[in-house]
Amino acid sequence: MEMVRLLVVMLVSLTGRLVADDNCPHIVSRAGWGARPSKEVEYMIIPVQYVVIIHTVTPECTTASKCAARVAGLQAYYMDTLHYIDIGENFLIGGDGRVYEGAGWHRVGAHTKGYNTMALGIALIGNFNDKLPPKVQLEALKKLLECGVKMGELDPDFKLLAHRQLVATESPGMALFLELQNWPEWAEHV
Template sequence: MKNFLLSIIFLIRACLVFSSKLPDVCPNIIKKSEWGGRQADKIAYTVIPLKYVIIHHTVTSKCMDPSSCSRTLANMQNYHMGTLKFDDIGYNFLIGGDGNVYEGAGWHRLGAHARGYNKISIGVAFIGDFSTEKPTPQQLEAGKKLIECGIALKDLDSSYKLLGAKSLRPTESPGAALFSEIQGWKGFTTKP
């Protein structure tokens, strides 16, 4: 019963947030329906405010406009849901080279990006492979603004910890160049 009531509260809050104007600190967020994403097979909600932001890279081709980013996201969602059997695309948000943030699972919803941390974090993936080069300045700025947005919406704890996925499991994500970049961001740590 408690989980049901929490789900109802979060659903009402989500409707209020997305039916009203987002705070000015928020970057441009392209909703899943706008990039052609499918509805999730099942939705689970997180308890907010979340304590962690986990940064990933997608190890796909870069995308530099809404059209190419939408194709990349649709392919990724199909892979996550069809092959990996996730309920939705695994990341909460993805950031294209065009500086747009693309809604994945979204706010308040459980992602599938970091086993053991999905319930207490948002997963933010930068679209591309950032092993040897950094994301575009627009991507980096959008990533920082998305975190500020989460704090303004009270989805993220103001004392959140920022981690690269490689700090949680054996992976190269978010790529060496992006990992080096986020070490200078507020909240960065290598130890959860």
Template sequence: MAPHVAVLLLAVFAAANAQSSCPNIVSRLGWGAKPAKQVEYIIKPVGIVIVHHTVSPICTSMNACAERVRSIQVQHMNNLKFEDIGYSFLVGGDGNVYEGRGWHKQGAHTRGYNKNSIGIALIGDFTDSLPSRPQLKALEKLLDCGRELKELSEDYKLLGARQVVATQSPGLALYQEIQNWPAWVEQP
């Protein structure tokens, strides 16, 4: 794709985001994603959102976060043999959301729940401390955006990955935080 076409597409996407409650979503093109090997779709609106953390260093700039997301994609595709990055979206410490598989595409984030949920990972390790305020705000806005776009059901359920699989994700501090959010439920 010609560079001027890519810039135009990014500008159109940014303008569309500005007219909604959506946070700034950095497209796959914007962070330099490799193409997915295969894409499977899920039925929308999706009724479950599962929150993870990446257990990696925090990133605070678009360049650092894009590099981190590329690294996660490589690890998922090369080491774990996934068809693409496992998460639907990733939220950086810079307050941007990075499109992983995106809306209505089946992820590889939570065994047993990939066909009926969206997986959102916050970049960092949130065992002992909370994500930054911009990172939490971006997550909130992404959830509102999903409802507004009818990608998420109005009564979607918010879960921490640890509720449905054997993991410590999304880290204790973040898990305790999301338990106070209106859509959080104890059982899926």
């Protein structure tokens, strides 16, 4: 069964990449930000039905080098302090407007207990309790979501959720939470 799942993921990934266009954002690979190897891999069934938006509650970053260092630091925290198998989110988006691959499109993340196998977790780097992310960060998020649908990674009718709707947390911050409610993919309930 696991082999069939892997083949389905690979097939959808290959066909999706053939139809993706220039509207897809550049995604900094794990190698590009210096990721450590994952201790274990579990694959998701795609297309994914839910996307959970998170904030990292860390200082923001505005350059490629600082954002890569921030993502590497988050991975170290997840693996060394929390003893997770890898970084928790599927993608992270920096204030530099770049998308950083975490678990990626096909691997199960560790971002929202009870939803990891059915939802992508996308973290915006920074703290957005009192202010919105920079426009470039929000635009990168929109492009990533559009790209995911075009590539077949996300269900065309996926539901966009805030982390706070699913677990006891302030994430993704009140300012970002209010902004997301204006997006067409927003779902009031799961």
